[in-house]
Amino acid sequence: MQKLTAFFQLIRYKNLLIVALSQYFIRFSLTETFLPFPALSKFQFLLFVITTILITAAGYIVNDIYDVETDTINKKKHLIIGQIINVKTAVIWYSICNLIALAVGIYLSIIIDKPLYSLVFVYCIFFLWRYSKSMKTGFLIGNLHVAILTALVFINTALFDIIPHIHYSGNESGMMILKIILVYAIFSFLLTLIREFIKDLEDKEGDIAIKAKTVAIVLGDKKTKIISLILSLFVAAIILAWQNFQYQIISLNSIKWDGEVYKSVIIWGTDQFAIIYTGILQTTILLFVIKLYKAKVKKDFYFLSQFSKIIMLLGICSIPLFTYFYLL
Numbered sequence: 001m002q003k004l005t006a007f008f009q010l011i012r013y014k015n016l017l018i019v020a021l022s023q024y025f026i027r028f029s030l031t032e033t034f035l036p037f038p039a040l041s042k043f044q045f046l047l048f049v050i051t052t053i054l055i056t057a058a059g060y061i062v063n064d065i066y067d068v069e070t071d072t073i074n075k076k077k078h079l080i081i082g083q084i085i086n087v088k089t090a091v092i093w094y095s096i097c098n099l100i101a102l103a104v105g106i107y108l109s110i111i112i113d114k115p116l117y118s119l120v121f122v123y124c125i126f127f128l129w130r131y132s133k134s135m136k137t138g139f140l141i142g143n144l145h146v147a148i149l150t151a152l153v154f155i156n157t158a159l160f161d162i163i164p165h166i167h168y169s170g171n172e173s174g175m176m177i178l179k180i181i182l183v184y185a186i187f188s189f190l191l192t193l194i195r196e197f198i199k200d201l202e203d204k205e206g207d208i209a210i211k212a213k214t215v216a217i218v219l220g221d222k223k224t225k226i227i228s229l230i231l232s233l234f235v236a237a238i239i240l241a242w243q244n245f246q247y248q249i250i251s252l253n254s255i256k257w258d259g260e261v262y263k264s265v266i267i268w269g270t271d272q273f274a275i276i277y278t279g280i281l282q283t284t285i286l287l288f289v290i291k292l293y294k295a296k297v298k299k300d301f302y303f304l305s306q307f308s309k310i311i312m313l314l315g316i317c318s319i320p321l322f323t324y325f326y327l328l
Contacts, residue, residue: 006084007093010064011057018309019056019153022188022316023049026157026181029323034173039112039164048108048160051101052153055121058097059128059149065090066132098125112164120156124149137212143196151189154181176268180319183242187315190235195308197228198292202301225292232289239282246270246278269322277321281314 027045031038040048064081081090105121127135127145135142158181166174200207200216201224207214216224249270269278288307295301 003084006080010061010080010085010090012060015060015309016053016056018313018316019052020049022153022184023052023157025316025319026154027161029320030177030180031161033323033327034177035162035165037165038161040108040161044108044111045161047104048157051104051108051121052156054097054101055124055128058094058101058125059132061090061094061097062129063132063136065094101125108160112160114159114164117159120152120159124152137207137210137214139213139218140215143193143200143215146196147189147193150192151185154185154188157181180268184316184319187235187238188312190231190238191308191312191315194228194231194235195305197224197231198301198304198308200224201295202298202305205298225295229289229292232285232292236282236285236289239278239285242269243275243278243282246275250275268326269318271325273325274318274322277318281311281318284311284314 023045027038038045065087067081081087102118102121102125106115106118109115109118127149131142131145135145158178162174162177162181166178197215200214201221204214204216204221207217215227219227246269249267250272288304288311291300291307292304295304
């Protein structure tokens with residue numbers, strides 16, 4: 001039982017759940033709701049989600065394999081590889097996850113008649129390994145790749161389940177969904193990049209021990225915090241732009257013509273509930289900015305790292321909620 005619990009901790013099952021929710025929210029709340037039919041059947045989409053989860057889980061496993069030295073300093077109380085699960089077993093699980101994921105990924109690419117799409121899975125597997133082996137100890141490049149891979153959770157869903165059949169729908173709904181997915185991909189990219197910088201600050205002690213060149217080490221705590229604050233404010237600005245758009249739509253729909261309310265347009269995510277929810281999300285980000293500004297010690301950065309996950313979850317939960325109230 002101890003090894004099973006350790007294995008779930010090793011693959012970060014909570015993060016995998018967020019990945020699965022993100023892709024299923026897009027499927028149920030956008031693709032199946034607004035398009036005549038998706039490119040993947042329900043079973044094929046399940047395989048697609050499993051493939052994403054397996055690659056992500058493998059990434060966490062190989063990351064901890066290469067991280068044993070730094071984790072003995074940064075997370076010595078939570079060390080799994082080498083204490084509960086031996087390295088050989090971890091490597092076997094890493095290989096199995098990737099082989100199954102790659103095989104299924106190639107199958108799905110052939111099914112949608114886009115065989116070159118299988119290279120996306122090759123890219124994810126290769127760079128998760130490369131990141132764990134060397135990129136994460138380098139300056140910036142590793143942080144960027146993790147952020148890109150997170151954004152691909154959303155973009156890949158569009159590649160495999162929407163784009164192959166979007167020419168059949170030939171309507172505005174398909175383009176609307178792609179724009180929505182792009183916004184969430186950008187949101188996840190920026191939030192993950194911020195979290196990566198915060199984790200560099202949190203793990204600085206161990207990274208110094210292995211002579212890493214992370215952003216926090218090269219630029220120092222102050223500059224890394226400033227960059228993270230600027231990116232956080234940029235996320236807040238993007239949400240503010242969306243809030244302004246929401247207000248404009250609500251105002252436009254409230255124009256009276258001959259004594260009656262003139263309903264000009266109804267756009268996904270611009271109803272009154274969506275405005276309230278977006279305001280809550282904006283508030284959490286501003287609280288995050290305040291906590292980041294005040295952060296000084298390791299436990300502060302750990303809290304911010306966990307807080308960023310909550311913001312990410314709030315963000316992706318808006319997908320089904322916005323669709324539900326849009327359809328009322």
